[in-house]
Amino acid sequence: MIKEIEIVCPPGHQEDEEVLKKLVASSLNITPQKITGIQVLKRSIDARGRRVVYRMQVKVFVDELYIPESYTRQYPDIKNAQPVIIVGAGPAGLFAALQCIKLGLKPIVLERGKDVKQRRRDLANINKEGLVNPESNYCFGEGGAGTYSDGKLYTRSTKRGDVTRVLKTFVAHGATTDILVDARPHIGTNKLPQIITAMRETILNAGGEILFDTKVTGLLADFGKIKGVQLASGDKLMAGAVILATGHSARDVFEMLHRQNILIEAKPFALGVRIEHPQEIIDRAQYHCEYRGPDLPPSYYNLVEQVDGRGVFSFCMCPGGIIAPCATEANEIVVNGWSPSKRNNPYANSGTVVQINLEDVAGDNADPFKMLNFQHHIEQMAFKAGGGKLVAPAQRMVDFVEGRLSAGLPENSYLPGTKSVELKEVLPGWINERLRRALPAFGKKMKGYYTNEAILVGVESRTSSPIKIPRDKETLQHPQVAGLFPCGEGAGYAGGIISAAIDGINCAIAAGKIV
Numbered sequence: 001m002i003k004e005i006e007i008v009c010p011p012g013h014q015e016d017e018e019v020l021k022k023l024v025a026s027s028l029n030i031t032p033q034k035i036t037g038i039q040v041l042k043r044s045i046d047a048r049g050r051r052v053v054y055r056m057q058v059k060v061f062v063d064e065l066y067i068p069e070s071y072t073r074q075y076p077d078i079k080n081a082q083p084v085i086i087v088g089a090g091p092a093g094l095f096a097a098l099q100c101i102k103l104g105l106k107p108i109v110l111e112r113g114k115d116v117k118q119r120r121r122d123l124a125n126i127n128k129e130g131l132v133n134p135e136s137n138y139c140f141g142e143g144g145a146g147t148y149s150d151g152k153l154y155t156r157s158t159k160r161g162d163v164t165r166v167l168k169t170f171v172a173h174g175a176t177t178d179i180l181v182d183a184r185p186h187i188g189t190n191k192l193p194q195i196i197t198a199m200r201e202t203i204l205n206a207g208g209e210i211l212f213d214t215k216v217t218g219l220l221a222d223f224g225k226i227k228g229v230q231l232a233s234g235d236k237l238m239a240g241a242v243i244l245a246t247g248h249s250a251r252d253v254f255e256m257l258h259r260q261n262i263l264i265e266a267k268p269f270a271l272g273v274r275i276e277h278p279q280e281i282i283d284r285a286q287y288h289c290e291y292r293g294p295d296l297p298p299s300y301y302n303l304v305e306q307v308d309g310r311g312v313f314s315f316c317m318c319p320g321g322i323i324a325p326c327a328t329e330a331n332e333i334v335v336n337g338w339s340p341s342k343r344n345n346p347y348a349n350s351g352t353v354v355q356i357n358l359e360d361v362a363g364d365n366a367d368p369f370k371m372l373n374f375q376h377h378i379e380q381m382a383f384k385a386g387g388g389k390l391v392a393p394a395q396r397m398v399d400f401v402e403g404r405l406s407a408g409l410p411e412n413s414y415l416p417g418t419k420s421v422e423l424k425e426v427l428p429g430w431i432n433e434r435l436r437r438a439l440p441a442f443g444k445k446m447k448g449y450y451t452n453e454a455i456l457v458g459v460e461s462r463t464s465s466p467i468k469i470p471r472d473k474e475t476l477q478h479p480q481v482a483g484l485f486p487c488g489e490g491a492g493y494a495g496g497i498i499s500a501a502i503d504g505i506n507c508a509i510a511a512g513k514i515v
């Protein structure tokens with residue numbers, strides 16, 4: 001007999017086979033000895049009641065052979081196959097490369113940054129010296145912006161099959177099978193580099209190529225058809241399909257397209273600050289207890305409020321996390337967040353941002369750089385307000401709402417340092433005002449949230465791309481350049497690791513139809 005049931009498990013025992021067997025046996029009214037296997041299908045924390053529990057959907061095998069699924073990396077040899085050029089080794093580019101191999105095509109991945117190991121030195125320089133290498137930073141390099149992220153793997157994508165496929169690929173490259181069952185799966189910054197390295201090995205072993213320190217500076221096209229790419233070194237590389245997966249921070253790529261008269265468009269995005277609380281405050285609110293204890297993971301939140309016709313919302317919440325300096329050029333401040341797999345830092349942070357539509361920003365909507373220029377301006381203002389060396393302007397939460405400079409700032413996780421500044425000096429009035437009104441409203445939804453123990457750090461500005469690269473809905477090719485596949489977050493078709501990976505797969509499938 002094979003049956004699917006739901007069980008409720010006390011925290012701390014969700015991975016204990018003996019406990020699960022007893023719970024299942026009692027639910028099915030059989031002896032635990034009759035159970036030959038339990039496959040967990042879904043696992044989530046239910047903190048609605050006074051007692052926090054795990055709810056688990058499980059498949060139970062009774063007197064039946066249970067063979068757990070194995071996740072292997074089997075890819076064909078494509079050394080001599082037709083080439084597809086993939087620009088960018090972020091999640092979109094890497095998953096596009098793996099899919100090309102499956103389709104019998106040879107991916108040639110071009111990445112301006114360094115491999116994961118060498119990239120670490122540049123991140124240390126950013127955090128310790130406040131120096132940004134414009135080719136190697138938190139956004140550029142092997143694995144893209146996803147490598148040193150939290151590795152949260154939830155998505156609004158509704159196609160479960162696509163999501164599972166991406167998650168299984170991560171497992172085949174070293175992620176734990178937990179990500180296949182957890183309602184809010186995440187990998188963690190410490191584990192992502194090994195997984196990305198394993199993906200690189202898969203691509204190289206199959207006969208694909210990955211070239212680091214290789215920046216694309218131009219597209220080669222003839223009569224509206226892609227022919228290849230021009231590299232910063234002066235070299236040219238030829239192929240009948242180019243997947244452009246360069247992320248939302250490659251401003252020079254947008255400029256390159258515009259220079260070559262290839263259509264790009266201004267796109268709405270969201271901008272605000274990163275907010276950090278002591279993790280205990282979030283745990284107390286979500287788990288209704290004084291102390292979380294060792295059996296529950298650090299808790300998260302998800303807050304949203306409409307203020308004057310615009311959404312104000314929390315974004316990319318990192319329990320037990322660190323605020324990261326994610327600028328890609330000198331003289332700008334951009335913050336984001338990450339956490340290690342155990343999420344064991346004492347702080348909880350999230351981007352807290354206001355939706356910005358085209359009409360909110362002065363200028364001509366037909367100017368593709370209108371939103372990007374606005375984004376860049378705010379990032380430079382933040383840099384100036386911090387006083388240099390990536391010191392970020394910051395303010396305590398209640399001080400921000402009540403309009404006073406913070407006399408001192410709480411300890412926080414942002415390594416380059418914070419400076420007490422009135423954030424209204426950095427944020428435009430219409431963003432500042434909406435944030436001011438949203439924060440006390442969030443406090444009403446979540447006990448303890450609205451507190452001067454929380455710090456606002458400016459600015460969270462790279463929430464999604466401020467530019468869209470158009471493409472045909474069916475063929476996924478640029479309307480003016482056949483064979484050019486705008487892909488992933490930078491082109492406006494993804495908003496996180498999973499959706500970027502799915503878009504990479506889809507672009508590779510579309511490219512396979514024309515080469």
Ligand SMILES: Cc1cc2nc3c(=O)[nH]c(=O)nc-3n(C[C@H](O)[C@H](O)[C@H](O)COP(=O)(O)OP(=O)(O)OC[C@H]3O[C@@H](n4cnc5c(N)ncnc54)[C@H](O)[C@@H]3O)c2cc1C
Binds near residue numbers: 214
């Ligand atoms: C600190 C941080 C934390 C994050 N946390 C999460 C999270 O927990 N969960 C989540 O889902 N998302 C998270 N994100 C967002 C996520 O990383 C991105 O959505 C995702 O990486 C987008 O994938 P992509 O492949 O489209 O682009 P990217 O990851 O941006 O990759 C683009 C790549 O293209 C390369 N490139 C750019 N220009 C060129 C050029 N001219 N030539 C050659 N190469 C070029 C870049 O170097 C880069 O490696 C986080 C981002 C950051 C910065």
